[in-house]
Amino acid sequence: MPRAGLDRAAVVALALAVVDDGGSTGFADLTLSAVAARAGVAVPSLYKHVAGLPALRREVALVCVEELRDALAAVDVAPAAEPDGTLRAMAHTVRDLARRSPGRYQAVQGSLWVHDPDADAVRAAGAAVVDHLSAAVAALGVPAERRIDAVRAVRAAVHGFVVLELDGGFGMPDDVDASFDFLVEGLVSGLRRVVVT
Amino acid sequence: MPRAGLDRAAVVALALAVVDDGGSTGFADLTLSAVAARAGVAVPSLYKHVAGLPALRREVALVCVEELRDALAAVDVAPAAEPDGTLRAMAHTVRDLARRSPGRYQAVQGSLWVHDPDADAVRAAGAAVVDHLSAAVAALGVPAERRIDAVRAVRAAVHGFVVLELDGGFGMPDDVDASFDFLVEGLVSGLRRVVVT
DNA sequence: CAGGAAAGCTAATGGCATTAGCCAAGCGCG
DNA sequence: CGCGCTTGGCTAATGCCATTAGCTTTCCTG
Numbered sequence: 194m195p196r197a198g199l200d201r202a203a204v205v206a207l208a209l210a211v212v213d214d215g216g217s218t219g220f221a222d223l224t225l226s227a228v229a230a231r232a233g234v235a236v237p238s239l240y241k242h243v244a245g246l247p248a249l250r251r252e253v254a255l256v257c258v259e260e261l262r263d264a265l266a267a268v269d270v271a272p273a274a275e276p277d278g279t280l281r282a283m284a285h286t287v288r289d290l291a292r293r294s295p296g297r298y299q300a301v302q303g304s305l306w307v308h309d310p311d312a313d314a315v316r317a318a319g320a321a322v323v324d325h326l327s328a329a330v331a332a333l334g335v336p337a338e339r340r341i342d343a344v345r346a347v348r349a350a351v352h353g354f355v356v357l358e359l360d361g362g363f364g365m366p367d368d369v370d371a372s373f374d375f376l377v378e379g380l381v382s383g384l385r386r387v388v389v390t
Numbered sequence: 391m392p393r394a395g396l397d398r399a400a401v402v403a404l405a406l407a408v409v410d411d412g413g414s415t416g417f418a419d420l421t422l423s424a425v426a427a428r429a430g431v432a433v434p435s436l437y438k439h440v441a442g443l444p445a446l447r448r449e450v451a452l453v454c455v456e457e458l459r460d461a462l463a464a465v466d467v468a469p470a471a472e473p474d475g476t477l478r479a480m481a482h483t484v485r486d487l488a489r490r491s492p493g494r495y496q497a498v499q500g501s502l503w504v505h506d507p508d509a510d511a512v513r514a515a516g517a518a519v520v521d522h523l524s525a526a527v528a529a530l531g532v533p534a535e536r537r538i539d540a541v542r543a544v545r546a547a548v549h550g551f552v553v554l555e556l557d558g559g560f561g562m563p564d565d566v567d568a569s570f571d572f573l574v575e576g577l578v579s580g581l582r583r584v585v586v587t
Numbered sequence: 588c589a590g591g592a593a594a595g596c597t598a599a600t601g602g603c604a605t606t607a608g609c610c611a612a613g614c615g616c617g
Numbered sequence: 618c619g620c621g622c623t624t625g626g627c628t629a630a631t632g633c634c635a636t637t638a639g640c641t642t643t644c645c646t647g
């Protein structure tokens with residue numbers, strides 16, 4: 194019986210594969226059994242590398258949040274020509290990422306991490322995501338005292354759209370891309386007008 | 391051994407109680423065990439009244455969606471003075487309902503029902519919810535060819551905000567009410583400007 | 588090449604849903 | 618009044634999952 198040669202990283206990678214293969218419910222359906230099956234190993238063997246299912250979920254979530262953070266950082270570094278381009282690009286980045294890997298997007302969400310004392314790293318990466326959005330909003334000229342409200346509005350709008358889209362909540366597929374553009378344009382132009390407040 | 395005198399409705403009512411007591415994860419944590427414990431009955435006895443856990447969830451969801459639909463219908467019937475008042479009121483109605491019963495709001499969401507062949511009633515009630523929003527958007531003067539986009543934007547914004555709020559996703563509680571007002575005002579004024587298109 | 592740490596295993600426990608099959612409560616009808 | 622059937626409840630058994638305990642084997646290290 195040769196060894197499988199697993200380690201923490203390999204287990205997390207296999208878990209990510211499970212999540213990716215599971216569509217938009219991939220994260221919810223993440224199970225030690227599934228990971229063990231993929232690894233060609235008995236379930237309890239996984240405990241040699243991760244502390245349990247909740248810990249594995251946390252590690253997976255961390256990878257996913259960092260992925261999102263880095264994608265937004267890349268946008269931040271290369272702002273489009275116009276100043277509103279950044280927020281626009283970030284919105285599309287989030288949606289694209291979510292569509293490419295729905296399971297990973299679910300992993301990012303989470304009442305889960307907000308109150309989990311062991312999820313400091315996840316929270317930190319999440320805060321970085323919000324910071325990038327905040328910078329984009331600031332670039333639009335939103336005054337400081339409205340900054341928080343504006344960032345919350347952006348997060349709500351984009352996240353809400355993505356969630357509804359992934360859940361298939363938009364009945365007919367009536368050009369969902371156009372609807373997203375409509376939303377983002379409304380957001381950008383709405384926030385630009387806040388300047389006058 | 392007297393009988394407990396359960397029936398389908400009583401079981402669903404107990405399930406709703408479980409959901410309500412479970413906070414924002416109440417629906418996810420809904421379990422036959424919990425319902426049976428409340429009913430003072432062994433778990434398998436529940437199968438005499440409901441077809442299983444998925445069916446019970448569906449029944450619970452139906453109640454919750456109908457509740458939301460009726461709340462929006464009430465707004466529709468008694469429009470505020472100004473014509474934009476309706477959409478504003480609906481947005482607040484949704485949020486208030488979600489805050490009052492977070493567990494029930496989660497029940498309404500659902501990739502779950504969209505593709506479940508046995509959930510026609512849930513889908514129908516959901517469609518009615520969307521219809522009410524659509525009417526409010528129309529009252530704002532949004533032209534017909536933008537109606538779908540506008541309704542999707544409203545749903546995304548409100549739903550996204552509520553989900554983030556319930557998940558505790560807004561770090562500090564920095565006047566979340568004000569942020570919601572900001573979002574709703576932006577939505578209403580943004581949609582009124584679409585008229586010119 | 589010996590020995591111990593690390594990685595795998597099997598077995599056992601406990602929570603959950605679900606199915607099968609048994610028993611008794613209570614209603615309706617003679 | 619009592620017989621019997623429908624119906625609601627029960628216990629027992631199965632299966633899937635996570636988790637823990639404790640054993641074995643591999644393989645690196647000295």
